[in-house]
Amino acid sequence: xxxxxxxxxxxxxxxxxxxxxxxxxxxxxxxxxxxxxxxxxxxxxxxxxxxxxxxxxxxxxxxxxxxxxxxxxxxxxxxxxxxxxxxxxxxxxxxxxxxxxxxxxxxxxxxxxxxxxxxxxxxxxxxxxxxxxxxxxxxxxxxxxxxxxxxxxxxxxxxxxxxxxxxxxxxxxxxxxxxxxxxxxxxxxxxxxxxxxxxxxxxxxxxxxxxxxxxxxxxxxxxxxxxxxxxxxxxxxxxxxxxxxxxxxxxxxxxxxxxxxxxxxxxxxxxxxxxxxxxxxxxxxxxxxxxxxxxxxxxxxxxxxxxxxxxxxxxxxxxxxxxxxxxxxxxxxxxxxxxxxxxxxxxxxxxxxxxxxxxxxxxxxxxxxxxxxxxxxxxxxxxxxxxxxxxxxxxxxxxxxxxxxxxxxxxxxxxxxxxxxxxxxxxxxxxxxxxxxxxxxxxxxxxxxxxxxxxx
Numbered sequence: 001x002x003x004x005x006x007x008x009x010x011x012x013x014x015x016x017x018x019x020x021x022x023x024x025x026x027x028x029x030x031x032x033x034x035x036x037x038x039x040x041x042x043x044x045x046x047x048x049x050x051x052x053x054x055x056x057x058x059x060x061x062x063x064x065x066x067x068x069x070x071x072x073x074x075x076x077x078x079x080x081x082x083x084x085x086x087x088x089x090x091x092x093x094x095x096x097x098x099x100x101x102x103x104x105x106x107x108x109x110x111x112x113x114x115x116x117x118x119x120x121x122x123x124x125x126x127x128x129x130x131x132x133x134x135x136x137x138x139x140x141x142x143x144x145x146x147x148x149x150x151x152x153x154x155x156x157x158x159x160x161x162x163x164x165x166x167x168x169x170x171x172x173x174x175x176x177x178x179x180x181x182x183x184x185x186x187x188x189x190x191x192x193x194x195x196x197x198x199x200x201x202x203x204x205x206x207x208x209x210x211x212x213x214x215x216x217x218x219x220x221x222x223x224x225x226x227x228x229x230x231x232x233x234x235x236x237x238x239x240x241x242x243x244x245x246x247x248x249x250x251x252x253x254x255x256x257x258x259x260x261x262x263x264x265x266x267x268x269x270x271x272x273x274x275x276x277x278x279x280x281x282x283x284x285x286x287x288x289x290x291x292x293x294x295x296x297x298x299x300x301x302x303x304x305x306x307x308x309x310x311x312x313x314x315x316x317x318x319x320x321x322x323x324x325x326x327x328x329x330x331x332x333x334x335x336x337x338x339x340x341x342x343x344x345x346x347x348x349x350x351x352x353x354x355x356x357x358x359x360x361x362x363x364x365x366x367x368x369x370x371x372x373x374x375x376x377x378x379x380x381x382x383x384x385x386x387x388x389x390x391x392x393x394x395x396x397x398x399x400x401x402x403x404x405x406x407x408x409x410x411x412x413x414x415x416x417x418x419x420x421x422x423x424x425x426x427x428x429x430x431x432x433x434x435x436x437x438x439x440x441x442x443x444x445x446x447x448x449x450x451x452x453x454x455x456x
Contacts (some may be wrong), residue, residue, distance in 0.1 A: 023036035023038065023047060024036070025045075026038070031070060033048050033050065033077050034048065040103075041107070043100055043103060044086070044087040045086045047085075051077075052080055053082075054080025054266075055304070056115050056267055057082070057113055059081055059082040059084050059118045059119070060072075060073060060082070060261075061084050061101075061119065061130075062083055062084065062126075063120065063121060063127075064123060064129070065123050068249065069147075069248060069250035071251075072145070072250060072257050072261075073121075075255075082114065084114075084118075086101065086103075086104040087100075088101070091129070092125060092129075092169075092172070092173040092177070093127075093130075093133075093191075094173075096176065097129045097176075102137075105137075105140065115265075115301075116301070117301070119141075119143055120133070120141055120145070121145050121147075122144070122149050123147045123250075124215075124216060125150045125156070125157075126146075126149065127150045127151055127191060128150050128151075128191065131151065131194065135194035135197050136197075138197040138200070138201035138203055139201055143203065144198075144205050145207075146205070147207070147209075147250055148209055149221065150191075150216050151191040151192045151221040151222065152190045152192050152220060152224070153184070153190060154185060155220040155221055158170050158173075160185065161217065161220045162217050162219070164214055164215055191225065192221070192224050192225050192228060195225065195228050195229050195234065196232055198234060199233055200232075202234075204236070205235065206261075207222045207225070207226070207237070207238050208241070208250065208251065209239070210241045210243075210247075212242075212243050212245045215245070216246060222238060226238055237260065239257075267302055268303045268338045269303075269304050269306070269335060270295070270337065270455070271306055271337035272292040272306065272307050272341045272343070273309070273341065273342045273343070273371075274309040274341075274342065274343035274383075275309060275312065275347055276309065277346060277385075277438055278291065278292065278309030279307065279310060280307070282438045283438075283439075283441050284441065289444060291444040291445070292305050292309070294445050294448035298449065299452055306332075309328070310327075313326055313344060313347060314348045315345055315360065315364055318359065320350075320353060324367070333371075336375075337371070338379070339379045339455065340379070340381070342368070342371075342380065342383065343383035343422065345385040346400065346437070348360065349394075350393065351396075354396075354399055354403075357407075360407050361407050361414075368415040368417050372417075381455075382412060382417045383419070383451070384405050384419065385400045385423060386425075386443070386447065387400070387401070387433075388400060388433075388436060388437050389430035389433045391436055392435060392436055392437055422450050422451075425446045425450040426443055429443065432446070
């Protein structure tokens, strides 16, 4: 191991050690991970720290029944998630419980740098706090995993339907909400009643249920939620366990649950493949003002955008600088993108390159399929080149508009790749092209807006 690698490993270890040491309170072991029990704002709290923190500092917010059926939590700790918990026992998702969650959320996101969009995990009665907090904070959630969740307190602990109910817990629940029984029976702020904000925010839901559950009957809880959420246009998946009662919770193999969570928490990786216009040639402070950099700002925290532009690159394999042979070609693969934006063609319009135009469509199809065949099977979007006014270095706007763009239409038909029209986005704006070929920061912003609009 060379000195540089030793330094990097030491720095990573120091950062992780410092992060773990930053937690006060009692330290213990949670299935091989460090657990810290502490107080903040007089709340009893608990956090388990992963051995290596994932990008974006993601976390699972566990509601109730700490440590029960921990297989999802363990799997996500191994993926770099923190697991967090604050005590709201005997509050049944009441306004007081929601207020405690508000305090804990502020502490973790503002003081500890946790992601502003946690995963909510609620088992059984934990469904009440998970969904009641979510209804008031729909923009602060990446996804929700609920297991045999209570979605209506009239079902449990009320026992006002087919379920067994619990008279003692029902009294405690009424006291927590400050309701009489008559008031509780017409109460319209249970999770099944407050789904519209979640659907509007596009929060994906996963619920795991035992079909023979007599404690929290599916028909009175998850089935109603599923029907209503779908009617609102929301995304909900339900995993049914035939013949299973309220217990055991979770799945023996948590893979379907962890896959759902990872799908909705990892940033969408966007690879911007292109030439000098993608690279940001001529743009002052291109690291902040190139179109990929501005695209990252437009898309927000849920995306990670990388610039793989190479000045002078051509799409044509026989061009004077084929993208295939540049030093950014392999890194674009290694990035493991979820989306690839290809913007090539401007340099192909040069006479020395366009003499090979018969291969343009086949070469473009091959490049698109190259990325589509990556293990993650990313979506590939292909861009019309921007105009040239009129162009320099042999770059021809006439070739771009009259020959290359129609060929890109053919590539889209053959590959299924969607087209992003960057040509129209910058038409009639020669003022944004100081050298007649490369757009300035404002022009890059228009490209970014076109791409962002296509991705949303």
